[in-house]
Amino acid sequence: MTHQTRRQFLSTGAGLVIGLSLPLGARAQSGAAAVLTRDDVSEGAFAPNAFVRISADDTVTIICKHIEFGQGPYTGLATLVAEELDARWDQMRAVSAPANQELYANLFFGLQGTGGSTAMANSYTQMRQAGAAARAMLVAAAAEQWDVPLGEITVSDGEVRHEASGQNASFGSLADAAAQQSVPVEPALKNPSEFKLIGQDLPKLDTQEKSTGKAIFTMDIAREGMQTVVVKRPEVIGATVTSYDDSAALEVPGVVAVRQIPQGIAVYANSTGAALKGRSKLTVEWDTSNAETRTTDQIMADFSAAASEPGVVVEESGDSAAALSDAAQTLEAEYHFPYLAHAPMEPLDAVLELKDGKAEVWMGAQFPGIDSGAIGEVLGIGAENVSMNVMLAGGSFGRRAQTSPQIGLEVSQIAKAAGGDGAWKLVWTREDDLTGGYYRPLTVHTLRGGLDAEGNITGWENTIVNQSIMLDTFMDQGNSEGKDPTSYEGSTKMPYDLPALKVNWVRQKSPVSVLWWRSVGHTHTAYATETFLDELLEMAGKDPVQGRLDLLKPDMGRDRAVLEKVAEIAGWDGNRVKGDRAYGVALHESFSTYTAQIAEVSDEGGMPRVHKVWVAVDCGVAVNPNVIRAQIEGGIGYGLGTALFNELTLGEGGVVQQRNFDTYRMLRINEMPEVEVAIIQSDADPTGIGEPGTPPIAPAVANAWRALTGTAVRRLPFTSAGV
Amino acid sequence: MTTLTVNGQDVTIESEDDIPLLWVIRDELNLTGTKFGCGIAQCGACTVMVDGMPRRSCVTPVGSVDGSDIQTIEAMDSPEAKAVQAAWEKLDVPQCGWCQSGQVVSAAALLQMTRQPTDEDIDNAMAGNVCRCATYVRIRKAIHDAAAALEG
Numbered sequence: 001m002t003h004q005t006r007r008q009f010l011s012t013g014a015g016l017v018i019g020l021s022l023p024l025g026a027r028a029q030s031g032a033a034a035v036l037t038r039d040d041v042s043e044g045a046f047a048p049n050a051f052v053r054i055s056a057d058d059t060v061t062i063i064c065k066h067i068e069f070g071q072g073p074y075t076g077l078a079t080l081v082a083e084e085l086d087a088r089w090d091q092m093r094a095v096s097a098p099a100n101q102e103l104y105a106n107l108f109f110g111l112q113g114t115g116g117s118t119a120m121a122n123s124y125t126q127m128r129q130a131g132a133a134a135r136a137m138l139v140a141a142a143a144e145q146w147d148v149p150l151g152e153i154t155v156s157d158g159e160v161r162h163e164a165s166g167q168n169a170s171f172g173s174l175a176d177a178a179a180q181q182s183v184p185v186e187p188a189l190k191n192p193s194e195f196k197l198i199g200q201d202l203p204k205l206d207t208q209e210k211s212t213g214k215a216i217f218t219m220d221i222a223r224e225g226m227q228t229v230v231v232k233r234p235e236v237i238g239a240t241v242t243s244y245d246d247s248a249a250l251e252v253p254g255v256v257a258v259r260q261i262p263q264g265i266a267v268y269a270n271s272t273g274a275a276l277k278g279r280s281k282l283t284v285e286w287d288t289s290n291a292e293t294r295t296t297d298q299i300m301a302d303f304s305a306a307a308s309e310p311g312v313v314v315e316e317s318g319d320s321a322a323a324l325s326d327a328a329q330t331l332e333a334e335y336h337f338p339y340l341a342h343a344p345m346e347p348l349d350a351v352l353e354l355k356d357g358k359a360e361v362w363m364g365a366q367f368p369g370i371d372s373g374a375i376g377e378v379l380g381i382g383a384e385n386v387s388m389n390v391m392l393a394g395g396s397f398g399r400r401a402q403t404s405p406q407i408g409l410e411v412s413q414i415a416k417a418a419g420g421d422g423a424w425k426l427v428w429t430r431e432d433d434l435t436g437g438y439y440r441p442l443t444v445h446t447l448r449g450g451l452d453a454e455g456n457i458t459g460w461e462n463t464i465v466n467q468s469i470m471l472d473t474f475m476d477q478g479n480s481e482g483k484d485p486t487s488y489e490g491s492t493k494m495p496y497d498l499p500a501l502k503v504n505w506v507r508q509k510s511p512v513s514v515l516w517w518r519s520v521g522h523t524h525t526a527y528a529t530e531t532f533l534d535e536l537l538e539m540a541g542k543d544p545v546q547g548r549l550d551l552l553k554p555d556m557g558r559d560r561a562v563l564e565k566v567a568e569i570a571g572w573d574g575n576r577v578k579g580d581r582a583y584g585v586a587l588h589e590s591f592s593t594y595t596a597q598i599a600e601v602s603d604e605g606g607m608p609r610v611h612k613v614w615v616a617v618d619c620g621v622a623v624n625p626n627v628i629r630a631q632i633e634g635g636i637g638y639g640l641g642t643a644l645f646n647e648l649t650l651g652e653g654g655v656v657q658q659r660n661f662d663t664y665r666m667l668r669i670n671e672m673p674e675v676e677v678a679i680i681q682s683d684a685d686p687t688g689i690g691e692p693g694t695p696p697i698a699p700a701v702a703n704a705w706r707a708l709t710g711t712a713v714r715r716l717p718f719t720s721a722g723v
Numbered sequence: 724m725t726t727l728t729v730n731g732q733d734v735t736i737e738s739e740d741d742i743p744l745l746w747v748i749r750d751e752l753n754l755t756g757t758k759f760g761c762g763i764a765q766c767g768a769c770t771v772m773v774d775g776m777p778r779r780s781c782v783t784p785v786g787s788v789d790g791s792d793i794q795t796i797e798a799m800d801s802p803e804a805k806a807v808q809a810a811w812e813k814l815d816v817p818q819c820g821w822c823q824s825g826q827v828v829s830a831a832a833l834l835q836m837t838r839q840p841t842d843e844d845i846d847n848a849m850a851g852n853v854c855r856c857a858t859y860v861r862i863r864k865a866i867h868d869a870a871a872a873l874e875g
Contacts, residue, residue: 070818070856203815210820211811213756213796220755273738273746345760345821345855394821395855430761626815634818637857661765670846672859
């Protein structure tokens with residue numbers, strides 16, 4: 001697979017292809033990624049990479065190893081190449097890399113994948129080196145052609161130039177000659193002070209096609225003779241088929257076949273409309289003996305009771321028990337967080353064409369190599385006979401980063417059950433999406449805090465109860481020691497100086513599958529810790545901003561800077577309530593990016609109305625501020641709608657109660673606050689931006705709400721907290 | 724047998740009358756710019772113009788619009804639609820992009836009816852179009868910008 005793909009790649013048309021050997025030197029930075037890093041990805045390991053193509057028509061195409069689903073890697077990674085290449089922005093293009101675990105490994109994961117807000121962080125040096133190498137080879141080619149010294153050649157705005165002789169050439173005209181030059185091993189990179197494109201609001205590469213309906217996603221793929229397939233899955237998560245009756249379904253015009261696959265009953269049809277109509281006429285009996293049949297209330301009660309079980313201590317300093325028993329004042333609170341669906345706008349889907357023992361696949365795969373492997377295995381053809389097209393995807397928020405290659409398995413089972421060659425498009429509906437599991441884990445936090453007579457926080461204990469996302473999956477590399485940081489990240493390594501602290505994790509199991517959901521553990525830890533801290537500060541008579549600043553450890557300069565900046569742009573004056581508006585603050589680092597937010601909230605019919613959110617963010621070098629602002633705006637909208645409205649609940653017998661957007665309600669334009677973003681200037685290497693905007697919004701709103709109404713919301717969403 | 728005019732061309736539809744217009748447009752006519760998001764008229768990703776009015780194609784049986792004039796994102800060429808798309812590009816509105824065809828169709832329809840929409844007009848016209856990436860801040864600004872461009 002590896003070698004074949006590399007040959008295919010290198011032989012795609014004329015022009016300059018840069019193949020580079022770059023060290024896999026970077027290690028995991030965030031807690032989530034640390035577990036993903038395999039022991040065998042050691043310092044100094046080498047793997048060939050190929051990221052830049054320059055065509056005779058003067059276009060420069062970057063091969064993007066990260067899936068584009070709105071978070072901006074096409075634009076961001078193209079910026080890195082263009083910067084070091086001294087290209088013009090209008091000559092830049094981006095395409096998705098094929099599945100190739102070696103060439104296109106995420107340097108933090110050790111396998112090809114997008115997640116953990118790592119696209120920019122792990123590509124920053126790699127893509128700059130790819131651009132710098134291309135530039136060096138173009139310069140070498142020009143020097144050879146013009147017979148002038150290398151050092152006299154300059155490159156700017158997509159043009160190679162020799163001032164003294166007045167000669168110049170476009171990249172495209174030099175491409176073939178440049179391809180004959182040797183590849184520099186360690187091309188020199190610019191000093192950040194020389195950046196021309198990095199730091200600019202460059203227009204995104206994919207906006208035009210996405211504004212005109214021309215962008216092609218998985219669901220838009222059509223192949224000759226292709227059938228559309230929908231699958232009837234269980235109403236209760238973990239149930240399996242006992243028996244089914246397809247006679248009525250088969251009478252629907254356009255329905256071609258019905259087959260049982262491990263995932264349920266698959267209906268094959270000539271169109272999506274016919275497939276859906278056919279599926280609605282199936283009768284299926286289910287075996288629920290291995291299913292989750294508890295209701296959400298029962299699960300929550302079980303998790304709450306489990307908080308007093310031993311669990312695993314994941315962080316400890318000082319004697320928190322003694323600190324709490326000696327405290328002048330104490331606060332205890334239990335927080336409940338529901339299961340959540342990611343609900344990307346494009347539901348899950350895939351297209352598979354099988355011909356003469358080879359499969360071509362189109363899907364929005366976040367771990368394309370894992371899916372290719374699963375497909376090759378199910379079809380018995382091996383991964384080397386699977387060609388994966390990683391498509392633009394209509395959102396993901398973690399849903400397409402599958403710890404089980406769920407969609408790869410399902411689409412290949414569909415092909416296998418059909419028998420013989422053919423092409424199939426698997427389509428999920430919104431009901432399939434919301435009832436299909438892989439939720440943000442339902443979580444209970446139990447917090448205890450103690451204050452001394454002066455109002456200093458002397459003790460802090462937090463017990464987190466939930467399922468593990470990574471343990472017992474392929475992500476579990478056997479070095480986890482029974483810990484899964486994605487279950488509690490953000491409740492540990494807090495920036496505050498808490499002298500006696502203990503964080504405990506109690507793992508629970510359920511047939512309900514769970515998965516990372518935009519910002520993963522931070523979705524609940526930021527809320528629990530930042531609202532609990534806010535209450536403690538209030539008990540101590542301290543200002544929410546100054547109280548946090550005073551608590552920050554001395555070396556938490558980046559936390560301090562974003563908190564001070566957000567207070568400045570919001571005009572924070574210590575008044576939590578002004579007229580009918582209240583203001584709440586939250587500070588939270590995730591994925592090595594520092595974010596502070598202040599939310600302005602009023603009471604509209606008993607629910608928070610969020611008018612404006614001020615944000616300060618430090619994500620290192622701001623490669624494209626336009627994309628950073630967009631991700632913060634979007635991350636806030638995503639987190640706000642969820643905190644206000646969303647929970648997936650299991651009713652009687654474990655049946656999922658929210659089936660579509662009428663009951664799993666999305667934030668709408670009239671509910672979106674104004675967002676003002678301040679980006680901290682930084683020379684530090686870039687860190688994540690897709691997720692860090694999400695964690696602080698819910699606690700900022702809750703803190704404002706408590707200031708306004710006196711009610712501490714400890715169960716999300718706000719609608720179910722009886723607000 | 725249903726006949727439609729789609730983007731200026733007369734077509735005879737083979738699908739059964741109760742099949743939603745969305746799937747006819749996408750699967751039978753191969754116009755994939757119109758998207759599926761919910762199937763119950765809750766998200767607006769499937770919005771198309773039917774006889775000059777925005778309509779959710781996912782809940783519109785094709786037989787119910789027999790003889791109608793349908794316009795999809797692929798053929799949106801009114802001054803309002805062009806102004807909307809230009810503003811969308813200038814502000815880089817889309818993120819994942821899946822909902823944006825529906826957003827553009829709804830926004831163009833708004834400007835055809837209300838040349839200078841207020842924020843409240845925008846809320847009323849656009850609240851039926853969900854964007855899971857929450858590009859709403861930019862959608863609002865882009866509609867105002869498009870309105871200004873049409874005036875200018």
